[in-house]
Amino acid sequence: MKRRNFIQLAGMGAGAMMLPPLSAFSNVVDPARMLDPLMDTAQKKQLADIALNTAKSMGATYADVRIGRYLNQFVITREKKVQNIVNTESFGVGIRVIANGTWGFAASNSVTPDGLKKTAERAVVIAKANSKFQKEPVKLAATPSYGEVSWKTPIKKNGFEVPVKEKVDLLMNANSRAMDKGASFINSLMFLVNEQKYFASTEGSYIDQDVHRTWPSFNVTMIDRQSGQFKTRNAFSAPVGMGYEYLDGKAEDKIEGPGGIILYNKSYDIVEDASMAADQVKQIIAAKSVEPGKYDLVLEPSHLWLTIHESVGHPTELDRVLGYEANYAGTSYLTLDKWKSGKFNMGSKIVNFVGDKMQVGSLGAVGYDDEGVKCKSWDLVKDGILVNYQAIRDQVNIIGQKESHGCCYSQSWNDVQFQRMPNVSLQPGKEQVTPQQMISNVEKGIYIVKDGSFSIDQQRYNFQFGGVLFFEIKNGKIEGMLKDVAYQANSQEFWNSCAQICDERDYRLNGAFNDGKGQPSQSNAVSHGSATTRFNGINVINTGRTL
Amino acid sequence: MAILSKEETKKILEKVLSFSKADGCSVTLNGQDRGNIRYARNSVSTSGEDSNVTLGVQSYYGKKSGSATINEFDDASLEKVVRRSEELAQLAPENPEFMEPLPQQSYGPDSKTFSEATAKITPDYRAQAAADSINPAAAKDVTAAGYLQDSRGFGSLMTSKGLYAYNQATSVDFTVTMRSNDGTGSGWAAADLNDVSKLNAAEVSKIAIDKSLMSRNAKAIEPGKYTVILEPAAGSDLIRLMLNMNARQADEGRSFLAKKGGGTKLGEKLVDERVNIYTDPWHSEVPGSPWAGDGLARKKMDLIKNGVVANLLYDRYWASQKGVEATPFPSNAIMDGGNASLEDMIKDTKKGVLVTRFWYIRPVDPQTLLYTGLTRDGTFYIENGKIKHPIKNFRFNESPVIMLNNLETLGKQVRAVTSEGATSLYMPYMKIRDFTFSSLSDAV
Numbered sequence A: 001m002k003r004r005n006f007i008q009l010a011g012m013g014a015g016a017m018m019l020p021p022l023s024a025f026s027n028v029v030d031p032a033r034m035l036d037p038l039m040d041t042a043q044k045k046q047l048a049d050i051a052l053n054t055a056k057s058m059g060a061t062y063a064d065v066r067i068g069r070y071l072n073q074f075v076i077t078r079e080k081k082v083q084n085i086v087n088t089e090s091f092g093v094g095i096r097v098i099a100n101g102t103w104g105f106a107a108s109n110s111v112t113p114d115g116l117k118k119t120a121e122r123a124v125v126i127a128k129a130n131s132k133f134q135k136e137p138v139k140l141a142a143t144p145s146y147g148e149v150s151w152k153t154p155i156k157k158n159g160f161e162v163p164v165k166e167k168v169d170l171l172m173n174a175n176s177r178a179m180d181k182g183a184s185f186i187n188s189l190m191f192l193v194n195e196q197k198y199f200a201s202t203e204g205s206y207i208d209q210d211v212h213r214t215w216p217s218f219n220v221t222m223i224d225r226q227s228g229q230f231k232t233r234n235a236f237s238a239p240v241g242m243g244y245e246y247l248d249g250k251a252e253d254k255i256e257g258p259g260g261i262i263l264y265n266k267s268y269d270i271v272e273d274a275s276m277a278a279d280q281v282k283q284i285i286a287a288k289s290v291e292p293g294k295y296d297l298v299l300e301p302s303h304l305w306l307t308i309h310e311s312v313g314h315p316t317e318l319d320r321v322l323g324y325e326a327n328y329a330g331t332s333y334l335t336l337d338k339w340k341s342g343k344f345n346m347g348s349k350i351v352n353f354v355g356d357k358m359q360v361g362s363l364g365a366v367g368y369d370d371e372g373v374k375c376k377s378w379d380l381v382k383d384g385i386l387v388n389y390q391a392i393r394d395q396v397n398i399i400g401q402k403e404s405h406g407c408c409y410s411q412s413w414n415d416v417q418f419q420r421m422p423n424v425s426l427q428p429g430k431e432q433v434t435p436q437q438m439i440s441n442v443e444k445g446i447y448i449v450k451d452g453s454f455s456i457d458q459q460r461y462n463f464q465f466g467g468v469l470f471f472e473i474k475n476g477k478i479e480g481m482l483k484d485v486a487y488q489a490n491s492q493e494f495w496n497s498c499a500q501i502c503d504e505r506d507y508r509l510n511g512a513f514n515d516g517k518g519q520p521s522q523s524n525a526v527s528h529g530s531a532t533t534r535f536n537g538i539n540v541i542n543t544g545r546t547l
Numbered sequence B: 001m002a003i004l005s006k007e008e009t010k011k012i013l014e015k016v017l018s019f020s021k022a023d024g025c026s027v028t029l030n031g032q033d034r035g036n037i038r039y040a041r042n043s044v045s046t047s048g049e050d051s052n053v054t055l056g057v058q059s060y061y062g063k064k065s066g067s068a069t070i071n072e073f074d075d076a077s078l079e080k081v082v083r084r085s086e087e088l089a090q091l092a093p094e095n096p097e098f099m100e101p102l103p104q105q106s107y108g109p110d111s112k113t114f115s116e117a118t119a120k121i122t123p124d125y126r127a128q129a130a131a132d133s134i135n136p137a138a139a140k141d142v143t144a145a146g147y148l149q150d151s152r153g154f155g156s157l158m159t160s161k162g163l164y165a166y167n168q169a170t171s172v173d174f175t176v177t178m179r180s181n182d183g184t185g186s187g188w189a190a191a192d193l194n195d196v197s198k199l200n201a202a203e204v205s206k207i208a209i210d211k212s213l214m215s216r217n218a219k220a221i222e223p224g225k226y227t228v229i230l231e232p233a234a235g236s237d238l239i240r241l242m243l244n245m246n247a248r249q250a251d252e253g254r255s256f257l258a259k260k261g262g263g264t265k266l267g268e269k270l271v272d273e274r275v276n277i278y279t280d281p282w283h284s285e286v287p288g289s290p291w292a293g294d295g296l297a298r299k300k301m302d303l304i305k306n307g308v309v310a311n312l313l314y315d316r317y318w319a320s321q322k323g324v325e326a327t328p329f330p331s332n333a334i335m336d337g338g339n340a341s342l343e344d345m346i347k348d349t350k351k352g353v354l355v356t357r358f359w360y361i362r363p364v365d366p367q368t369l370l371y372t373g374l375t376r377d378g379t380f381y382i383e384n385g386k387i388k389h390p391i392k393n394f395r396f397n398e399s400p401v402i403m404l405n406n407l408e409t410l411g412k413q414v415r416a417v418t419s420e421g422a423t424s425l426y427m428p429y430m431k432i433r434d435f436t437f438s439s440l441s442d443a444v
Helices: A002-009 A031-035 A041-057 A113-133 A164-180 A244-248 A270-286 A301-313 A318-322 A336-341 A435-440 A491-496 B006-018 B075-091 B123-139 B201-214 B232-242 B247-252 B316-322 B342-347 B400-405
Strands: A062-078 A081-099 A102-108 A147-152 A185-201 A205-224 A229-234 A254-256 A262-264 A293-299 A353-356 A377-382 A423-426 A444-449 A454-456 A462-465 A469-474 A477-483 A485-490 A498-501 A508-517 A522-530 A533-542 B024-040 B043-061 B064-070 B142-159 B164-180 B186-193 B224-230 B277-279 B301-305 B333-335 B351-365 B370-383 B386-390 B394-398 B407-416 B425-440
Touching (some): A031 A062, A031 A081, A041 A081, A041 A113, A041 A147, A041 A185, A062 A113, A062 A164, A081 A113, A081 A164, A102 A113, A113 B043, A113 B123, A164 A185, A164 A205, A164 A270, A205 A244, A205 A270, A229 A270, A270 A477, A293 A301, A293 A435, A301 A423, A301 A444, A301 A454, A301 A491, A301 A522, A423 A508, A435 A444, A454 B351, A454 B370, A462 B394, A462 B425, A491 A498, B006 B024, B006 B075, B024 B123, B043 B075, B043 B123, B064 B075, B123 B164, B123 B201, B186 B201, B186 B351, B186 B370, B186 B407, B201 B370, B224 B232, B224 B342, B232 B351, B232 B400, B232 B425, B247 B316, B342 B386, B342 B407, B342 B425, B351 B425, B394 B400, B400 B407
Parallel strands (some): A147 A205, A423 A522, B333 B425
Antiparallel strands (some): A062 A081, A062 A185, A081 A102, A185 A205, A205 A229, A254 A262, A293 A533, A353 A377, A353 A423, A444 A469, A454 A462, A462 A485, A485 A533, A498 A533, A508 A522, B024 B043, B024 B142, B043 B064, B142 B164, B164 B186, B277 B333, B351 B370, B370 B386, B370 B394, B394 B425
């Protein structure tokens, strides 16, 4: 849901809202302030210890403290205009405790000895009050004490140190290239995130982390007044867990894809992509409307990530399986009995999914999660069989495991941390296959590039996905572009129709900058990796209508 | 200090303006106290409260503007935030679309957006609401998951051109999903109100419990085009999507309101002539603030009149380009209904589908406003004037514009709560023919 809000703020959706989705506790600040560290780790440790000792003295059996500073920068433009430049900062502390076997949480923007003491007291009072209604006392899985440690996103260029003017110039350059090529409109944006998080718990971990994320994007629109059509082609960029080096657009990161397209791997050339987008959006207008029916689909990683996210990522979240999200995000078709059977074939034998918070450049990568667990990777689906879920310290006991998966996250200091999706990625195929070789064996199919429309039911059975570019494949060859394409399937049937996966040379990450869950809703950033993958006999519908 | 009175805000805002050295500025002062309780698996899972007041300053020099916000209110902090916004304005590139702040506007009377009862909600009230939902569910072998969120707050705006506006509002939102313990039935109900004294959590929960029991062991029927009766939660979740009647996008040719060959559909028939949709901040069921965020005075205004596009929404910049009056962003939408009750509508249906609500609604084609999504939490087959049996959920592919051209009957209006967060909609039950269900879902 947050994804949609973000698209609207960028003026890309119908809403064209101009203000970014500021957290209630964020302040708009000067960019120079963002480079000022505010507080060192020794000060943070001293403050955290005050809170931990207060909580313990009031009877808490566990407490954790997160002192967090969350920085965002948005640069938003259209055509030749800068629409908005916003820098936000949010700084405060969130304290979570267990008292009487029940969680309590309180937060404050007063990061002082007195502020931490009072907030810790409030968290314990809330835990004790809530314990009246508690039917399932909290059981925390053990985690080692790490002492004083730190982790940093391995960035090469801190985006916050890059002058705003440089970002504006880059976007303006991309905009003018698209307009010169005949685009009717372009909206473009740059979004930078820096989370400076300090975590301390009564179990003796003091963890300092500096997390960076970057997302450049645009939408090129073409209006054909004569036919009354308008179409858009959005950027082939990915939101990444990298610094500003992602914008370097290095030659070695460019991939010539089927159908004459250029795809990007570890860095991105926004100017070149905007120019290509203007050419391709004209082709979309002129494309043939798809004939509905069964097709073999060849799905490019820039598209497949969203299908993975919705049909595998969400249903393997243990809190959904257990019913904690029943009133909002929904439950899951991957019920405990299916997992316990050890035989539930979620996909064909070549389908392997891994959960992780480790992949370099991914949105999910951190050293430790927001409850002080060292991150790792683990199998979710092995040879097509469901083998595990995504679970955190207070959940793993339910599935008979002793170790948290390390995927606890909170969007800010003032929100309570809970189980969030790690990176969930489809492992590349073992046989050496390129996308071109894959396409050459398809008789009647569609090659789909980049994510588009998406919708899935509350238990993650039935889905429908669109895309951005659709190429018709006939007898092993790409014949030209199609439009009005969407495919519908049942998750289990879809993954069982997975026939071939390209090898690791084609493996790339894409992802969601703002994935929503929880009430009040919180946003999470997550990547999904895959190589180009083939699915046989998928139902394609035609979405063209006339008013 | 979360709820400041009119006088208190005026004092602070005047002080902020006195620090301004720019060509001009506009200052907002907003605050909110919020509380919530969440439950699932028939047990409270989380609860919390927060409180915040934020002052925002936008200063400008010519067409260059800069914004800064703060949540400290001593004189030094107030001056600091003004200076910071001025520094940012000096650094900013010129924005040709920048509009100077408005002078004093003439606002209509206050609207009943504030309720004392809601402002006084306590943690005990929230806990009781959860208990009123969980206990009857447990007694019927049903599992409750729900969320209650309440807020009280104020908004105020002052500009260097002499505008001052103030409003207070409260809200309470309650949603509950009930699932039968055999896993085959699910029901949902919700309430969205300004005044909590109108909320009965037990009654709302009972509707959801009854639906969860009624919807057990649903049968599959073939997807296709069906006559549907849409409860207001379902119907308004689609209709809200056509109410963003942005004039600029229509003029630019990138909207369902753009016309082939150029121009917009303003003044043209879009949907069935029985469709009337308007906005009115003083409507008793869905009150809204008499002023919009930019300070423009809200008024009663038709959006769709007798099926014709009556107004498009012009922001101040686009209005200045087109030489028309700017339209304040609407606070609510009201769609005229009819006299038919839900029972009447069912009685009058030979073969059809009753839909409680839709879910995961996403755009497929902005050109035709085609959306996809699914039914959820109580979908029933109607035959010969009676609910025959529950049916499995469907995926739909439909446009609200096409849907409102296929209107059969308008029923009674209620304040609708949509699945996807839209608020302040007063909408009727609707019977629609040829609604497109494109596939079946196994989801309960």
